[in-house]
Amino acid sequence: MSKEMMSGNEAIARAAYEAGVKVAAAYPGTPSSEIMENVAKYDEIFSQWGPNEKVAFEVALGAAFAGKRAICAMKHVGLNVAADPFFTASYSGVEAGFVIVSADEPGMHSSQNEQDNRNYAKFAKIPMLEPSDSQEAKDFTKLAFDISEKFDTPVLMRVTTRICHSKSMVELKERKETGLNEFPKKNTRKYVVIPAHARIKRVMVEQRLKDLAEYAENTDINRIEEGTRDLAFITSGFSHNYVKEVYPDAHFLKLGFTYPLPMKMIRKFVDQHKKVIVVEELDPFMEDQIKVAGINVHGMDIITNIGELNSDIIRNSIENTKDEVNDIGVSIPVRPPALCPGCPHRGVFTILREQSVRVMGDIGCYTLGVLPPLDNLDWCVCMGAGVSMVQGLEKAWDDEHADKIVGMVGDSTFFHSGITGLVDIVYNHGIGTIFVLDNSTTAMTGTQENPATGKDIKGKPATRVDIRKICEAVGIKEIYDVDPQDLDALGEVVAKALASKNPTVIITHRECILLPLRAKVKFTPLKIDTEKCIGCKSCVSVGCPALAYDKKLRKTRVLPELCVGCEVCSRMCPKSAFTKNGEPLVYEKRHKIRGK
Amino acid sequence: MENLNILIVGVGGQGVILASEVLTLVGIKAGFDVKKSEIHGMSQRGGSVSSDIRFNKVKVHSPVIARKSADFLVGFEKLEALRAIDMVADDGIIISSNYRLDPMTVSAGSMIYPDDVEGIVKENHEKTYFFDHVETIEKIKNPRAVNIYILGALASFIDIDKEIWIEVIKSRVPPKTVELNLNAFEEGLKIGG
Numbered sequence: 030m031s032k033e034m035m036s037g038n039e040a041i042a043r044a045a046y047e048a049g050v051k052v053a054a055a056y057p058g059t060p061s062s063e064i065m066e067n068v069a070k071y072d073e074i075f076s077q078w079g080p081n082e083k084v085a086f087e088v089a090l091g092a093a094f095a096g097k098r099a100i101c102a103m104k105h106v107g108l109n110v111a112a113d114p115f116f117t118a119s120y121s122g123v124e125a126g127f128v129i130v131s132a133d134e135p136g137m138h139s140s141q142n143e144q145d146n147r148n149y150a151k152f153a154k155i156p157m158l159e160p161s162d163s164q165e166a167k168d169f170t171k172l173a174f175d176i177s178e179k180f181d182t183p184v185l186m187r188v189t190t191r192i193c194h195s196k197s198m199v200e201l202k203e204r205k206e207t208g209l210n211e212f213p214k215k216n217t218r219k220y221v222v223i224p225a226h227a228r229i230k231r232v233m234v235e236q237r238l239k240d241l242a243e244y245a246e247n248t249d250i251n252r253i254e255e256g257t258r259d260l261a262f263i264t265s266g267f268s269h270n271y272v273k274e275v276y277p278d279a280h281f282l283k284l285g286f287t288y289p290l291p292m293k294m295i296r297k298f299v300d301q302h303k304k305v306i307v308v309e310e311l312d313p314f315m316e317d318q319i320k321v322a323g324i325n326v327h328g329m330d331i332i333t334n335i336g337e338l339n340s341d342i343i344r345n346s347i348e349n350t351k352d353e354v355n356d357i358g359v360s361i362p363v364r365p366p367a368l369c370p371g372c373p374h375r376g377v378f379t380i381l382r383e384q385s386v387r388v389m390g391d392i393g394c395y396t397l398g399v400l401p402p403l404d405n406l407d408w409c410v411c412m413g414a415g416v417s418m419v420q421g422l423e424k425a426w427d428d429e430h431a432d433k434i435v436g437m438v439g440d441s442t443f444f445h446s447g448i449t450g451l452v453d454i455v456y457n458h459g460i461g462t463i464f465v466l467d468n469s470t471t472a473m474t475g476t477q478e479n480p481a482t483g484k485d486i487k488g489k490p491a492t493r494v495d496i497r498k499i500c501e502a503v504g505i506k507e508i509y510d511v512d513p514q515d516l517d518a519l520g521e522v523v524a525k526a527l528a529s530k531n532p533t534v535i536i537t538h539r540e541c542i543l544l545p546l547r548a549k550v551k552f553t554p555l556k557i558d559t560e561k562c563i564g565c566k567s568c569v570s571v572g573c574p575a576l577a578y579d580k581k582l583r584k585t586r587v588l589p590e591l592c593v594g595c596e597v598c599s600r601m602c603p604k605s606a607f608t609k610n611g612e613p614l615v616y617e618k619r620h621k622i623r624g625k
Numbered sequence: 626m627e628n629l630n631i632l633i634v635g636v637g638g639q640g641v642i643l644a645s646e647v648l649t650l651v652g653i654k655a656g657f658d659v660k661k662s663e664i665h666g667m668s669q670r671g672g673s674v675s676s677d678i679r680f681n682k683v684k685v686h687s688p689v690i691a692r693k694s695a696d697f698l699v700g701f702e703k704l705e706a707l708r709a710i711d712m713v714a715d716d717g718i719i720i721s722s723n724y725r726l727d728p729m730t731v732s733a734g735s736m737i738y739p740d741d742v743e744g745i746v747k748e749n750h751e752k753t754y755f756f757d758h759v760e761t762i763e764k765i766k767n768p769r770a771v772n773i774y775i776l777g778a779l780a781s782f783i784d785i786d787k788e789i790w791i792e793v794i795k796s797r798v799p800p801k802t803v804e805l806n807l808n809a810f811e812e813g814l815k816i817g818g
């Protein structure tokens with residue numbers, strides 16, 4: 030069989046293929062997005078982006094009820110959205126294998142919290158597997174389907190950023206067709222979860238946990254790695270690699286099946302040692318359960334529960350040492366991400382700042398509007414809150430401040446969980462102003478298609494769901510369509526919407542700049558006439574990476590390799606110093622956001 | 626050579642990921658166990674990007690390089706090289722472009738891009754090779770081939786058959802650009818002498 034270098038995400042997708050999966054659904058989210066992007070390459074699998082994680086979960090669960098193997102994938106916070114069906118699917122069980130992949134983010138490289146989704150396995154009484162590299166990601170995912178069918182339960186695969194985005198060798202196998210040969214017969218007591226049925230199931234779930242615990246004792250993915258008896262560790266997931274790196278000769282109990290835990294195996298291992306350290310990222314998930322079982326281990330008394338681990342942290346924590354700090358004597362400026370040159374969201378923040386508007390933000394590229402110099406986001410919590418929280422912000426003061434507050438969601442977020450918030454505003458006497466920033470893609474997570482783009486996950490044409498028509502149907506009376514780079518028009522629309530006593534939606538239409546750039550569209554960069562530039566930094570205030578301010582010369586420069594000539598910055602210039610194709614850019618109206 | 630740790634750093638969009646893909650394949654062809662890890666969550670939007678690549682004759686455990694253990698630090702942008710200097714082993718080698726790309730924190734005027742980044746890097750690490758970004762582009766005739774030039778520079782210090790590098794580069798760059806990229810690779814090879 031051939032071998033290939035694969036990321037954990039690619040390996041999970043490959044496992045879905047080899048395991049005979051028929052239906053796969055996901056909502057994008059770092060670090061999980063590439064799982065479904067890769068599944069979509071296999072024609073044998075029906076794959077799709079759902080509008081949100083709950084829908085994706087239920088699509089996949091439906092397939093598993095119908096007797097075909099199914100998988101769904103999401104980032105850690107996505108499982109919060111899908112938690113409702115997750116808990117009850119534990120009771121119903123499945124006709125064919127059903128695997129949920131949760132991609133957690135220790136270290137929050139691109140997430141808003143650091144929740145440890147292993148707790149969900151225990152909470153919902155669902156078995157869980159944790160791989161340590163790409164080969165295990167593939168093997169465990171396939172095994173998860175078998176476990177799901179054997180024990181009549183959904184199975185949780187818990188991976189983390191380093192599993193998802195690290196690459197290592199994986200052995201490829203052929204696909205095996207699986208699942209039922211006929212559509213399943215009616216089985217009301219199993220699949221209609223009403224109280225009478227659920228009470229019976231409740232007892233079965235407890236028995237299933239006992240059976241699974243027995244399975245955990247015997248599966249070879251829970252294994253001993255021999256070593257000296259001086260140092261002993263219980264590890265799982267990616268943490269295993271860090272510890273193995275520092276103490277290759279230690280004695281390991283490496284757990285791949287981490288809920289329910291193989292307590293007998295653990296007790297036997299711990300009994301051989303004076304001291305055993307449990308190493309896990311985030312919560313003391315294994316440690317606490319082991320201690321409750323009356324087994325004496327160490328863990329978070331030695332190693333932190335905050336952030337991503339690494340081999341240095343492990344060595345320093347165990348040996349009680351510190352890295353000597355090598356002081357190089359200068360402070361190194363951080364390099365946060367920024368809205369791209371030519372980003373359609375830039376115009377929106379420029380106008381909102383110009384009009385001193387407070388912004389209830391949401392999650393997407395537009396969250397970057399929080400960073401200086403734009404610095405114009407006031408609140409941001411989770412997907413959908415950019416609509417619903419506006420109602421609370423305004424009603425708390427009897428709409429007194431409604432003329433200075435807007436909410437904001439992107440096109441993907443609108444479909445994810447923005448629509449229900451709009452319904453709420455219309456129904457409950459709201460007068461909020463909501464932006465839908467339609468950039469024709471799900472940009473933040475890597476430009477995936479969504480219901481507004483008119484294409485499916487494979488890039489094939491699909492029915493385009495019309496954002497404006499949805500707003501109309503919900504009952505929004507004032508809807509404006511505007512080009513976010515037409516600052517004059519946008520400014521007028523915002524002023525009108527804020528003054529209005531009706532709930533209002535402003536839909537901005539302009540595609541994410543990555544789309545034309547990828548299609549190799551050529552843009553004409555601007556230039557600055559240095560004679561005219563007075564170094565006032567008005568242009569720089571729009572926060573474009575294509576502008577560099579030279580402190581010594583007190584002049585701004587345009588970086589021609591980055592600028593796409595969108596003319597947002599040039600409208601801030603009091604001296605009309607910008608040129609395009611050699612022609613000076615002079616505008617009727619000058620916009621101004623400095624010195625707010 | 627039993628093992629090798631290479632850390633590549635740069636800014637989103639500079640070609641760090643392609644360079645690390647090539648390096649990974651070179652390692653495999655040369656008979657190593659290879660693992661690589663990346664942090665590229667926000668890379669499309671001009672944030673810092675880094676890629677860890679590890680070769681080992683027997684087995685790589687963690688794909689993540691520990692502090693002070695990179696045999697090579699490859700910088701596509703000089704501030705990013707400086708940021709990662711703590712990762713380099715005492716006898717490691719730094720190869721970096723002198724290209725300067727101001728982070729938003731600098732262009733917005735809230736932070737300062739240190740004056741003599743090259744000097745600071747060299748002062749803190751003796752075995753450092755900077756190449757001039759502008760001159761290099763003139764030599765290799767295409768700004769997009771800089772990543773392959775850097776791989777050439779790296780190859781000049783690593784004991785792996787040149788033919789392996791060439792074969793992998795040919796398989797990974799667009800067909801029309803093969804000659805241009807191989808030329809860039811040859812130019813890079815001159816760095817190590």
Ligand SMILES: Cc1ncc(C[n+]2csc(CCOP(=O)(O)OP(=O)(O)O)c2C)c(N)n1
Pocket residue numbers: 056057058059104106107110392393394395412438439440441442443466468470471472473474
């Ligand atoms: C519940 C949940 N699922 C997924 C994500 C990951 N995520 C962050 S932003 C984003 C999409 C944003 O797309 P859109 O609203 O269209 O804005 P854009 O980035 O295109 O500007 C997603 C899916 C998340 N933060 N929370």
Ligand code: SF4
Pocket residue numbers: 367368369371372373374394468472473541542543669670
């Ligand atoms: S990726 Fe697109 S939406 Fe995101 S910052 Fe860049 S241009 Fe804006």
Ligand code: SF4
Pocket residue numbers: 370371554555571573574575576587591592593594595596597598599
């Ligand atoms: S025109 Fe101005 S804002 Fe637009 S990309 Fe160029 S420098 Fe950036």
